[in-house]
Amino acid sequence: MIVLLTDFGLDGPYTGQVQAALYRQAPGIPVISLFADLAAFDVQGAAYLLPSYTQGFAPGTVFLCVVDPGVGGPRPGMVVRADGRWFVGPGEGLFAILARRAGQIECWRLPDAERAAPSFHARDVFAPVAARLARGGGVTGEAASVETLLQPDWPDDLFRVLYIDRYGNAITGVRAAVIPDGAVLRTGDYLLSQARTFSDVARGVPFWYRNANGLVEIAVSQGRADRELGLRVGTGFRK
């Protein structure tokens, strides 16, 4: 299976061109979009979502990850193998948190793109590599040090809203496991108690919960946390 995490949007025309390249070069292998609306250009935010949203997939899954403001410039293209899963994409920090948390990790630097459109390496560089890996082919790049992936200055958890979902819920960069059970969180003037899920809370009440991928998420039961609490991508919160 090939899984896309991008800031391309699905409606057009980028995801479709990448899918077409994948279906042509890896026939019969399912292609799924997991995130198509990551915050545009926000490499750091994507880096903190990546490990939590990819950990449930089977070994051998190939993730094509593209938040790539530096496309066409000197930033390298990378292949990462972390705990049996493959990751392909630009190396500007996108795989930094994945690398920090992985048990087993290797990485490779892709050769420079020659005939690629300078604004669309996802289609012309990363998709061919992902298709090859999904077919069971080997890596063609040059082995690189895992240090090249890391961003030593980044914290272990990011106390920021990284993504607003269709309900207005705010997914953050903090693993629920690092917050004591029952802790109260604070964003702006709001205090947020913990709940197990939406239906445990009266309609209209804001709360935080451990979401289905293990991250702290801020929500309002049957309401929109983004509007009601003034949250958007980048908004901070604290314990």
Next chain:
Amino acid sequence: MIVLLTDFGLDGPYTGQVQAALYRQAPGIPVISLFADLAAFDVQGAAYLLPSYTQGFAPGTVFLCVVDPGVGGPRPGMVVRADGRWFVGPGEGLFAILARRAGQIECWRLPDAERAAPSFHARDVFAPVAARLARGGGVTGEAASVETLLQPDWPDDLFRVLYIDRYGNAITGVRAAVIPDGAVLRTGDYLLSQARTFSDVARGVPFWYRNANGLVEIAVSQGRADRELGLRVGTGFRK
């Protein structure tokens, strides 16, 4: 074929996780999203769209239907077999109109979820059941009375806007077959005559028509009915 009707959005990350679960557990079976943008939490609205938008599919099709404000709470998960098609999802009214209109119907209550994320039964409970049905496996739940699906207080047709499409057309909860041909409908201060399709009407003129799934739909030829007539999900209309 497995067909999704949800309020998840497609861009991320819920539909992708459900698709991944389905492809893993029912390899080779196509998965299609029919609606990903049902009005959030609006179980009743979804219930009136469901029969009209699923009736054209072949027997054996499995519909995974999730508008689920009560996820993780006491509401049961249900499997319904109606006129040869399968439906899986939460039992809070979502299948009420389907059950009322079906010729042949059976239903089952799913066992309580044990290891499911309390906010994401679609991925952890309903997708495995849908995958099993699509592979030709049997139902694992306990047979239940069809009465548990019904909502006796709900009307046969719902004179409300249930969905605004990308053009600004307003899909309603009323079957065109119950409206006399040529009837004039009224919403707010607007009177709406019937037309066969967009191109039968001059640009900018509002009208109602029998849409391609048999429901009354309110539109403006080459315009946006939502903006021009002040319609949104929940707006009422009458004969």
Next chain:
Amino acid sequence: MIVLLTDFGLDGPYTGQVQAALYRQAPGIPVISLFADLAAFDVQGAAYLLPSYTQGFAPGTVFLCVVDPGVGGPRPGMVVRADGRWFVGPGEGLFAILARRAGQIECWRLPDAERAAPSFHARDVFAPVAARLARGGGVTGEAASVETLLQPDWPDDLFRVLYIDRYGNAITGVRAAVIPDGAVLRTGDYLLSQARTFSDVARGVPFWYRNANGLVEIAVSQGRADRELGLRVGTGFRK
């Protein structure tokens, strides 16, 4: 492979119904959406995007193209074979620029739809034809003159914004090959220099570039050209 270019949106319910028809009638053939958010009713804009966004696909690819304000009216349905690729959709100008630029072209007029929903020929007329072509079946329509496709009054390149992408970049109807390298373009009060790609330009600077499909695209590095330059679909520009 069957590739969709439409103004339907992906979230629902039109693309899903078309996909379902295609999977049922052409089992095992991948279906991809390339554009689902073409500007509603803007046949001319779509006509200038079509050749640039379809030229990279393999011979034999079947494109289902639907921007169809005249659906259900007298406009014909067409099948076009251009340089080995198939195109199916309404004949109101959508294939005019494709026909003008193609090396080899043939076209056929589809028989009148009899049992089709008058507002959804994509599902009831065009999808069955596309599925048949994708399976290797022949055309069932009547051979027509290529002149029926052409719009002699339309220019060779359209100096207008045709599409705003998820980043706010503005894709235009002008092939980059007709603009001298290094030319300065002008839109409103803004002068735009050429760049190779985003990362060659300082953050916040507007520019134009040859996009990955060969068209002139107007962008702001790590910004939104639509908001910052006041661009939207229909905005003109000049050399």
